[in-house]
Amino acid sequence: MESAEPSITIQNVVASVDLGTKIDLILVSKQLEKAEYTPEQFPGVIVRLKEPKAAFLIFSTGKMVCTGGKSEEDVYEAVNTMVDMLNEIGVGITQEPQITIQNMVASASLGVEINLEVASFALDNVIYEPEQFPGVIYRMRDPKVVLLLFGSGKLVVAGAKEKEDVYLAVEKVNEELEAIGSLRTR
Amino acid sequence: MEELAKRDAMAKSRDPIILPSGGCSECGSNKLIKDHERAELICINCGLVIKERLMDMGPEWRAFDSEQKEKRARVGAPITYTLHDKGLSTLIDWRNTDSYGNDFTPRRRAQLYRLRKWQRRIRVADATERNLALALSELDRMSSHLSLPRNVKESAALLYRKAVEKRLIRGRSIEGVAAAALYAACRRYKVPRTLNEIAEVAHVTKGKKEIGRSYRFICRELKISIPPTNPITYIPRFTSELNLSGEVQAKAIQILKEAAKKGLTSGRGPTGVAAAALYIASVMLNERRTQIDVARVSKVTEVTVRNRYKELVQKLELDIPI
Numbered sequence: 001m002e003s004a005e006p007s008i009t010i011q012n013v014v015a016s017v018d019l020g021t022k023i024d025l026i027l028v029s030k031q032l033e034k035a036e037y038t039p040e041q042f043p044g045v046i047v048r049l050k051e052p053k054a055a056f057l058i059f060s061t062g063k064m065v066c067t068g069g070k071s072e073e074d075v076y077e078a079v080n081t082m083v084d085m086l087n088e089i090g091v092g093i094t095q096e097p098q099i100t101i102q103n104m105v106a107s108a109s110l111g112v113e114i115n116l117e118v119a120s121f122a123l124d125n126v127i128y129e130p131e132q133f134p135g136v137i138y139r140m141r142d143p144k145v146v147l148l149l150f151g152s153g154k155l156v157v158a159g160a161k162e163k164e165d166v167y168l169a170v171e172k173v174n175e176e177l178e179a180i181g182s183l184r185t186r
Numbered sequence: 187m188e189e190l191a192k193r194d195a196m197a198k199s200r201d202p203i204i205l206p207s208g209g210c211s212e213c214g215s216n217k218l219i220k221d222h223e224r225a226e227l228i229c230i231n232c233g234l235v236i237k238e239r240l241m242d243m244g245p246e247w248r249a250f251d252s253e254q255k256e257k258r259a260r261v262g263a264p265i266t267y268t269l270h271d272k273g274l275s276t277l278i279d280w281r282n283t284d285s286y287g288n289d290f291t292p293r294r295r296a297q298l299y300r301l302r303k304w305q306r307r308i309r310v311a312d313a314t315e316r317n318l319a320l321a322l323s324e325l326d327r328m329s330s331h332l333s334l335p336r337n338v339k340e341s342a343a344l345l346y347r348k349a350v351e352k353r354l355i356r357g358r359s360i361e362g363v364a365a366a367a368l369y370a371a372c373r374r375y376k377v378p379r380t381l382n383e384i385a386e387v388a389h390v391t392k393g394k395k396e397i398g399r400s401y402r403f404i405c406r407e408l409k410i411s412i413p414p415t416n417p418i419t420y421i422p423r424f425t426s427e428l429n430l431s432g433e434v435q436a437k438a439i440q441i442l443k444e445a446a447k448k449g450l451t452s453g454r455g456p457t458g459v460a461a462a463a464l465y466i467a468s469v470m471l472n473e474r475r476t477q478i479d480v481a482r483v484s485k486v487t488e489v490t491v492r493n494r495y496k497e498l499v500q501k502l503e504l505d506i507p508i
Contacts, residue, residue, distance in 0.1 A: 116452040120414060128414050131381055132398050134453040151453030184449065 006110050006170050010163070013069040014103040017079055019062045020095035023086070028058060031089035047082070054078035058086075072101060072163065104160040108170050110153040110183070118182035119149060138173065145169045153183075210234055267343035268326060270319035275309065278302045314350075321346055321364045324389070328368055331387040332379055342371035349404050358400055362390045366400035373412045378419040380457055382485060417451060417460035418442050420484070424464050427483040428475050437467035441498065450501050454494065458486045462494035469506055 025045050029037035036046040044065075045058040052074045057065040064082070069075040076099065083093055116136050120128035125139040136149040143165035148156040155173070160166045177183050209216040215231035220240060227237035249255035265272040280302075282295050290298065310316045322343055329339045345367040349355060355363050365388035372379045381401075385394040405412065418439050425435040441463040445451055451459050461484035468475045477495070481488040499506055 113449065114452070115449045117414065117446075117449075127402060129398070129402075130414055130451075130453060130455055131457070134455070151449070 006108050006174060008106055008108040008157075008166060008170055010071055010104060010106045010166065012067065012103075012105040013072060013075050013101060014065065014067045015069070015075045015079070015099050015101045017064040017066055017100075018098040019064065019083070019086075019093050020098070021062045021091070021093055023058060023060055023062050023091055025058065025060050028086070028089065028091065032085065047085075049078055049081060052078050052081075056082055066099075075099065075101070101161055103158070104163065104166060106157045106160070106166045106170075108155050108157065108166075110155065110170075110174055110177075112183045113153050114149055114151055114177060115182040115184060116149065116151050118180060119177060122180035122182065123176065140169055140172065143168050147173055149173070149177075210236065266340065267347060268322055268339055270310065270315055270322055278305055317355075317360055318347070318350060321350075321360045324361055324364045325368055328365065328384065328387050332383060334368075334372065334377060334379070335375075338368075338371045338375050338377055341374060342368040345370055345404065345408070345410075348408055352407060354404055354407050358403075359390065359396070361388055362392075362396045362400045363404065364388075365390055365397045366404055369397060369401050370405060370410070370412065373415060374410075376416075376419050378415065378423060378456075380485065415456040416446075417456040417463065420457055420460040421464060424460060424480070424483050428464070428468070428479060430464070430468055430473055430475065431471070434464070434467045434471050434473055437471060438463045441466055441502065441504075444502055445498055448501060450497060455486065455490070457484045458490040458494045459498075460484060461486055461491050462498055465491060465495055466498060466504060466506065470504075 025037060025039075028045050029035045032045075032047060034047050034049075037044075042057075043059065045056075047056045047058065048054075049056070052069065054066055054068045054074065056078075057067075064079075066075055066078055066082075069078055079097055079099055083097055087093055114136075116128055116130075119136050119138075120126050123136075123138055125141070127137040128135075134150065138147040138149060140147060143160065145157050145159045145165055147169060148158070155170070157166050157169050160169065210218065210229035210232060212234045213229065213232040215229055217230040218236065219228050219230055220226075221228055222240075222242070225238065225240040225242070226235050227240060228235055245258075247258045249258055263273055265274055278298065278301055282290050282298065284290065310319050325339060325342050325346065329342070342364075346364055349363055349367065365384050369379070369381060369384050372384075381394050381398055385397055388397060390396050404410075421435055421438050421442070425432075425438070438460075442451070442459065445459065445463065461480045464484075465475065465477060465480045468480075477488050477491045481491045484491075498504065
């Protein structure tokens with residue numbers, strides 16, 4: 001059975017950023033209109049950007065977390081915008097920000113239905129508890145990602161550090177599922 | 187075929203034991219069976235009698251009622267994992283007489299009263315044992331609430347003990363792990379109890395979530411794999427709760443088998459699928475129960491019953507007269 005190329009969409013990219021200077025969070029929260037800062041609840045400033053759509057958690061140590069980017073490029077762009085904004089209000093960032101992609105989440109569809117019972121027996125490191133969650137949770141070792149497989153043939157890849165990991169994982173799981181005969185055309 | 191022959195042989199002998207070691211000298215099969223009626227060791231595969239005149243390890247006496255049994259038995263009750271000391275404790279008798287049946291002197295009686303009191307106090311030696319006793323009584327309480335059979339209780343207690351041994355309780359609540367062990371034992375013995383039902387009787391603060399988490403954790407750490415719940419296991423219970431006939435039950439099971447073949451159960455909650463199958467069967471055989479009734483006994487919503495019902499009818503092309 002020649003299955004169609006699985007369609008993959010990256011849904012979320014999370015990156016950590018090191019700006020290299022300490023940041024005065026009170027200054028940031030006062031100067032930036034969009035900033036949310038409630039130290040009792042969370043020790044960082046939260047800033048949501050519209051373009052590109054991303055959210056930042058800024059900490060006083062000069063480290064940030066960028067979430068909600070749709071691609072790696074999105075994250076870089078968002079970080080640059082954020083750094084510009086911070087410099088504008090007088091936070092002197094001299095170093096080039098260190099950006100590390102921490103997590104990537106993608107959704108994909110194999111285009112065929114998956115028999116989850118068969119999959120849960122034949123694969124290693126899987127959890128299938130239909131009482132609690134309708135999908136199979138598959139912890140793949142290499143690349144080290146977690147896949148959620150659903151009966152409809154759609155799946156979610158989480159925990160990838162690179163785009164290539166996502167593609168590799170989907171390709172691999174497709175092959176594995178086909179090998180154990182748990183795929184079926186609709 | 188071989189499976190059938192094996193079952194046949196098992197049914198014939200009183201207490202068959204399949205010995206894993208040794209093997210048949212003729213065909214090499216290691217499926218041997220002890221036939222206690224003939225006192226022979228037989229190979230299931232080729233029928234060779236390997237040993238004759240086996241020793242009978244049973245008691246040499248017979249008892250015809252409980253009174254005789256009590257008189258003749260020289261041993262106590264079997265050990266059980268459901269008690270913190272496995273039921274192997276020695277107790278000071280409550281009677282104030284010596285072995286000849288003579289009464290004690292008042293002084294001696296006072297002494298024994300004191301000894302008894304102290305025995306009660308030190309029966310649980312340390313904190314570990316006290317926790318174990320607590321967990322086991324919790325297991326006992328939950329399983330009687332859910333009216334679970336003894337083998338499940340025993341198995342749950344064993345799982346809990348293993349978890350303690352491997353130090354898996356650390357950082358988890360005793361009640362949570364006990365409930366998880368009970369859930370695992372239910373799944374293992376195919377005695378259907380949903381996580382919800384267990385969470386209802388368990389004294390666990392975060393309820394279902396915590397029990398589910400502990401369940402997955404002990405399954406992983408103790409390396410036990412339990413297949414996903416089959417909806418069919420719920421059918422007998424729901425059938426009797428709805429006062430439906432055996433025909434309806436058989437029909438529902440048939441529907442579920444068909445559905446499983448077509449992969450309609452994959453990714454669906456087993457209770458919901460079971461409820462829908464039972465509903466369809468009841469309608470087909472003119473013993474109709476309302477969707478609300480079915481939903482109530484299976485503890486899913488009516489919407490779930492309706493959705494699963496639509497799916498099953500459509501995909502299995504069932505002819506439903508309404």
